[in-house]
Amino acid sequence: MKIALVGNPNTGKTTLFNKLTGLNQKVGNYPGITVDKKVGYFKLESGKNIQLIDLPGTYSLNASAKDEEIVTEALSNKNFIEYPEAVIVVADATNLKRNLLLFTQVLDLKLPCVLVLNMSDVAIKRGIDVDVLKMAQKFGVPVVSINARKGLGVDELKSVLEKPLSPPVQQVFKPLEINAEFVEKAKSVLHSDSNYSAWLIANTPNFAFITEHEEQELNKIRKALNINTQRNKVSETVARYGFIDNIIKECVSKKETKYSSFTGKLDAILTHKIWGFFIFIAILLLIFQAIFSWSEWPMELIDNLFGTASTWVLSVFPEGPVANLLADGIIPGIAGVVIFIPQIAILFAFIALLEETGYMSRVVYIMDKIMRQFGLNGKSVVPLLSGMACAIPAVMATRSISNFKERLITILVTPFMTCSARLPVYTILIALVIPNTKYFGFMNLQGMVLLSLYLFGFVMAILSAVVFNKILKSAHVSQLIMEMPPYKVPHWRNVILTIVEKVKSFVFTAGKIIVAISIVLWALASYGPGNRREVAIQQIEVQAADNNWNEETKNLHLMSAKLENSYMGIFGKSIEPVIKPLGYDWKIGIALIASFAAREVFVGTMATIYSVGEEGDPAQGVKAQMAKDVDLETNQPRFTFAVAVSLLIFYALAMQCMSTIAVVYRETKGWKWPLIQFGFMTGLAYLLSFLAYQFLK
Amino acid sequence: MESTTLADLRPGKCAVITGFADENVPLKLLEMGLLPDNEVCVKGWAPLKDPIHIVVAGYEIALRKDEAKFVLVVPVNIEAQLEI
Numbered sequence: 001m002k003i004a005l006v007g008n009p010n011t012g013k014t015t016l017f018n019k020l021t022g023l024n025q026k027v028g029n030y031p032g033i034t035v036d037k038k039v040g041y042f043k044l045e046s047g048k049n050i051q052l053i054d055l056p057g058t059y060s061l062n063a064s065a066k067d068e069e070i071v072t073e074a075l076s077n078k079n080f081i082e083y084p085e086a087v088i089v090v091a092d093a094t095n096l097k098r099n100l101l102l103f104t105q106v107l108d109l110k111l112p113c114v115l116v117l118n119m120s121d122v123a124i125k126r127g128i129d130v131d132v133l134k135m136a137q138k139f140g141v142p143v144v145s146i147n148a149r150k151g152l153g154v155d156e157l158k159s160v161l162e163k164p165l166s167p168p169v170q171q172v173f174k175p176l177e178i179n180a181e182f183v184e185k186a187k188s189v190l191h192s193d194s195n196y197s198a199w200l201i202a203n204t205p206n207f208a209f210i211t212e213h214e215e216q217e218l219n220k221i222r223k224a225l226n227i228n229t230q231r232n233k234v235s236e237t238v239a240r241y242g243f244i245d246n247i248i249k250e251c252v253s254k255k256e257t258k259y260s261s262f263t264g265k266l267d268a269i270l271t272h273k274i275w276g277f278f279i280f281i282a283i284l285l286l287i288f289q290a291i292f293s294w295s296e297w298p299m300e301l302i303d304n305l306f307g308t309a310s311t312w313v314l315s316v317f318p319e320g321p322v323a324n325l326l327a328d329g330i331i332p333g334i335a336g337v338v339i340f341i342p343q344i345a346i347l348f349a350f351i352a353l354l355e356e357t358g359y360m361s362r363v364v365y366i367m368d369k370i371m372r373q374f375g376l377n378g379k380s381v382v383p384l385l386s387g388m389a390c391a392i393p394a395v396m397a398t399r400s401i402s403n404f405k406e407r408l409i410t411i412l413v414t415p416f417m418t419c420s421a422r423l424p425v426y427t428i429l430i431a432l433v434i435p436n437t438k439y440f441g442f443m444n445l446q447g448m449v450l451l452s453l454y455l456f457g458f459v460m461a462i463l464s465a466v467v468f469n470k471i472l473k474s475a476h477v478s479q480l481i482m483e484m485p486p487y488k489v490p491h492w493r494n495v496i497l498t499i500v501e502k503v504k505s506f507v508f509t510a511g512k513i514i515v516a517i518s519i520v521l522w523a524l525a526s527y528g529p530g531n532r533r534e535v536a537i538q539q540i541e542v543q544a545a546d547n548n549w550n551e552e553t554k555n556l557h558l559m560s561a562k563l564e565n566s567y568m569g570i571f572g573k574s575i576e577p578v579i580k581p582l583g584y585d586w587k588i589g590i591a592l593i594a595s596f597a598a599r600e601v602f603v604g605t606m607a608t609i610y611s612v613g614e615e616g617d618p619a620q621g622v623k624a625q626m627a628k629d630v631d632l633e634t635n636q637p638r639f640t641f642a643v644a645v646s647l648l649i650f651y652a653l654a655m656q657c658m659s660t661i662a663v664v665y666r667e668t669k670g671w672k673w674p675l676i677q678f679g680f681m682t683g684l685a686y687l688l689s690f691l692a693y694q695f696l697k
Numbered sequence: 698m699e700s701t702t703l704a705d706l707r708p709g710k711c712a713v714i715t716g717f718a719d720e721n722v723p724l725k726l727l728e729m730g731l732l733p734d735n736e737v738c739v740k741g742w743a744p745l746k747d748p749i750h751i752v753v754a755g756y757e758i759a760l761r762k763d764e765a766k767f768v769l770v771v772p773v774n775i776e777a778q779l780e781i
């Protein structure tokens with residue numbers, strides 16, 4: 001049986017979902033739109049299988065953000081792929097009145113439903129007492145009281161689901177009484193037999209799930225009948241609250257208890273004029289520190305593991321394209337994905353913790369005014385923060401921003417934040433040209449340059465937001481109306497499941513692309529046109545014989561000759577005129593192209609180009625080889641200070657990440673924005689790198 | 698007591714909602730329980746004086762002053778029983 005789970009945000013809906021389905025969950029996508037579809041499975045005692053769909057949290061069916069529209073669609077369109085046979089509505093007993101608004105809307109859609117009252121610890125402490133039997137009688141549907149955290153009442157809920165559920169009879173709000181003509185006409189356009197579902201959609205201009213033709217027809221009707229959808233929805237809401245007030249009066253009693261002052265006291269500090277910002281910055285630094293220091297050893301472990309795997313493949317498989325594809329294409333490709341899991345897991349552990357405790361709402365609260373100056377929203381803080389680990393989950397985290405313009409700007413500027421893939425590139429270039437001097441005994445010059453690169457990324461993100469804010473027009477008013485939930489001790493199970501979910505979505509969206517591109521790049525680097533490579537190989541053989549090279553030297557020269565004459569080498573050479581003004585040669589050109597799979601590929605590509613042997617730390621080896629490289633025209637070292645700075649700027653700004661482009665495409669539903677973003681970022685990178693090189697050389 | 702808007706209510710003060718400035722009032726405000734005859738208390742203002750943090754119907758929400766301007770209120774003379 002297919003059951004949908006709906007409820008307001010912060011009601012314990014996710015906790016109940018996790019309790020019922022455990023790890024038996026899948027995250028997918030609804031066709032055509034970009035809202036994650038969370039589905040879980042569980043079995044009732046009788047053996048009945050339940051498929052539970054966790055719909056996004058919403059305050060009503062009057063959708064105002066993309067993830068809310070899916071709830072309206074799922075519950076009102078009988079032909080929708082996930083149209084449920086029954087609905088579980090979760091309501092938080094502490095805010096029963098507001099929670100029942102959504103419930104009465106679901107009731108009017110005539111789907112068989114169960115009302116679950118989540119009696120949180122707070123509700124019990126506040127002495128809220130609900131007459132469950134009376135409420136069930138009033139609404140005409142089963143009402144179950146549970147405590148999702150402790151798992152109380154879950155068995156009772158399951159036994160309710162065993163019995164067949166019938167559609168409710170009660171109609172709380174009657175659209176026909178407001179405007180019968182409008183409802184009837186909308187019904188015929190939408191081919192709907194439900195007054196309320198037609199009313200809902202007809203009052204939601206630009207609803208994502210109807211055809212353009214239907215939208216045009218509805219527009220005509222709205223114009224002809226002079227319909228104000230806003231006013232309609234206000235009358236609906238007022239009517240519903242009138243009904244709910246009566247139910248609450250009859251079924252809920254509240255003992256006067258002392259309101260917990262814990263949240264108030266914490267708020268006084270955490271949203272304090274000065275301390276509020278101080279604490280936020282301190283938490284940011286802690287997260288920052290954790291992402292880099294805690295992830296160090298698992299990342300090294302992953303690196304070694306895949307390195308060993310590649311060596312093993314080469315030693316076991318017969319020499320040939322299959323072994324090479326595995327060892328140099330597929331395994332490093334997968335390694336490039338897996339290596340980011342520790343940082344992403346740590347980042348999302350923190351974000352989940354901040355959200356679970358209720359602190360995230362306070363961050364939005366104190367940052368909103370500042371972010372608004374730049375055309376962003378208080379809610380943009382989370383994506384920008386996530387961008388410091390990886391832009392992919394960060395772009396996905398923008399969905400909670402309901403204003404499209406603010407959401408778009410956040411998506412466009414998030415990739416400027418210094419993600420972890422840039423770090424290996426920064427490290428090697430800094431080590432190459434910045435002296436390792438210490439100031440005042442603790443400030444390391446290299447470290448300070450690294451820190452300023454992070455700041456640079458952040459400043460560029462903000463400045464770009466200002467630019468986009470000036471250019472983009474929006475008809476929608478920016479809003480921030482947000483619940484401030486009481487502070488809570490985090491529920492570990494939820495934190496862990498969030499991490500699992502985010503890592504999974506990273507691996508499956510970005511991962512697929514990174515692996516695919518790695519394979520393409522491997523092919524481009526391993527094959528060349530005609531017999532160019534064979535000719536080059538023969539030349540090396542001759543040179544080796546002439547100069548009495550030993551086996552190792554010969555192999556190194558062979559590798560770099562092969563790369564130089566591969567498709568990738570030819571490509572690198574062909575773009576040399578374009579990148580020369582930035583101070584780069586064709587070798588760096590190859591690395592730049594290869595970096596489009598993922599920026600950190602730079603290091604590996606440089607290692608191949610400079611024919612670094614296997615022994616020792618490859619990064620150290622590359623660094624030494626890069627330092628030795630000489631520009632033949634000037635007879636100066638190739639990696640001068642100017643070139644390195646130019647490269648650092650290029651890597652800080654250019655949109656060199658296919659996976660981010662793919663995710664932006666998915667989130668904005670088209671190629672327009674990812675292409676604009678690519679052009680803007682890469683153009684800016686080119687311009688500033690050019691200026692930097694020309695001034696410094 | 699004089700009628701004013703929620704945006705002008707000082708932190709620590711309470712008021713009763715009397716209605717809305719015009720029909721463009723964000724629907725979300727109503728959905729969140731800001732309805733006529735309900736009591737609303739301002740718990741605080743954000744460090745930069747916007748958004749504001751209010752208590753209505755027993756729970757807390759944050760909203761911008763631009764939105765709060767839509768909500769017409771009459772201040773009540775009892776000090777908020779808030780732990781500020």
